Amino acid sequence: MYIPTYDDMLTAHERIKPFIHRTPIRTSDFLNELTGAQLFFKCENFQEPGAFKVRGATNAVFGLDDEQAKMGVATHSSGNHASCLSYAANRRGIPCNVVMPSTAPQAKKDTVRRYGGQITECEPSTTSREETFAKVQAATGGDFVHPYNDPRVIAGQGTCAKEFVEQTDGLDIVMAPIGGGGMISGTCLTLSNLAPEVQIIAAEPEQADDAYRSFKAGYIIADDAPKTIADGLLVPLKDLTWHFVSKHVTDILTASEDEIIDAMKLTWKHLRIVMEASSAVPLATILKNKDRFAGKRVGIIITGGNVDLDLLPWLK
């Protein structure tokens, strides 16, 4: 297992800069008053394909040598990694094959296809996903870019925390949602070198709390098919992300489905950004743990914005 280094992250940032947005930071006096903390939201939903995952995907795609690149890339993903890998492959002009659960939101499937990605559907379980992917990968020969358990991907995701530090005048805490742990691992990689005094707190849906239980138990616990409105957070930790989570994460907090939906609507209303339920989990956990965050400068990574606008969860 190769553990990506701080230098890998710096190299990634130079490599991907021409293809990604240095996303802006949003703040809201209202949300600051509501929480008692000073909140800084980094809008990765503003990346062209709508999610931070364009960072890791672009690093992997543009790091391939020409010989490898001809065969393209392949992956499995609950959605945004698929869109972002397709986007990156499209920018380089190479093929991209993706395995997606049949239950993935239509908006995410549309985005993959728009960027020229070839979709093969599987059942919405980790087992089915990995079996289907093995077949697709054998047939196409594309380079496997795992959505998070890949050093190139983690080094790419770490570039977000680097920008976050550069764009803010000191943070006490950085938060991100946790599914497979790619963004959190990249954040750990960067902050443990660049700003080791900053706490890293992950946020997870109660109904998909395998990372929380892993963190408390001290070893990886994986659920096969959890169900939550936060559809970007269905996948379990793997060895590489567990390395970073177990070593550098301060804590993992959880929130209920209703708390996530409330936080999502609050953010849309007061930051006036369109973001996924997954991205609302950090704010949901802050709102139920106000004492812990009072007076703190808290950076929150808004991970994605690919939402089906006809199916908003607070209107169900």
Add this chain to the structure above:
Amino acid sequence: MYIPTYDDMLTAHERIKPFIHRTPIRTSDFLNELTGAQLFFKCENFQEPGAFKVRGATNAVFGLDDEQAKMGVATHSSGNHASCLSYAANRRGIPCNVVMPSTAPQAKKDTVRRYGGQITECEPSTTSREETFAKVQAATGGDFVHPYNDPRVIAGQGTCAKEFVEQTDGLDIVMAPIGGGGMISGTCLTLSNLAPEVQIIAAEPEQADDAYRSFKAGYIIADDAPKTIADGLLVPLKDLTWHFVSKHVTDILTASEDEIIDAMKLTWKHLRIVMEASSAVPLATILKNKDRFAGKRVGIIITGGNVDLDLLPWLK
């Protein structure tokens, strides 16, 4: 009638800078491909009270001498000017009285009250609004800050176009929706001095096209109670905004209700921002006049983002 000058705009910008956001520019490859133009969206919906009108309101409030300021300010508004004037008055710690139509969206009323504004409701017609306001103003003695027909307000709105020019590397066209014409007038004031080669095109709902008809006729035509989903654009031109519109606007284009709603949803989906129907009118007119905009660098002012998230027009 005092016509605000370019120096008034520069003074306004220095005065209001501590209280407003220098809002970011958003772009979307998807919307560029769809329109054939290169679009730059200035996100005034990201102002703390959710609209560009905080610029003019803040300029008026912080330009008052201490004696005047004690009596506070008063206005009538279909929504965002009321919120923004309340916000500015709150920042200075002075009273703010506003007359709002009973039909104004709840989200806008809530925002006014959150900032300490006192609301008096009127019927949704220009006549009722002006009659009710006369009573309120007589009772409170607050300084009347008209939502657009006020040189302090127009000078404040003009600061947006100044930032837009500074933040982009040359624009061929700047567009904004037109209701009473405050933002368009501020844009005219700034661009006619700073970048006179830039065309200024206003966009208006077909169902509230009094500015369009005025522009074609050569004199102000005012409708009393037009109906459109673009509820920020219900008010007519007045002498001061007519001065700028008749002198500096290149053209006024219109769009239907369905075209506005489609453009609104497209923007939410691809820019991932929450914005009002009024803010979608420029994009709606670009989509129906593609030849005119093909290959052009077009700046669009996203005027506001105070939306009732329970009543989205594409879900009706």
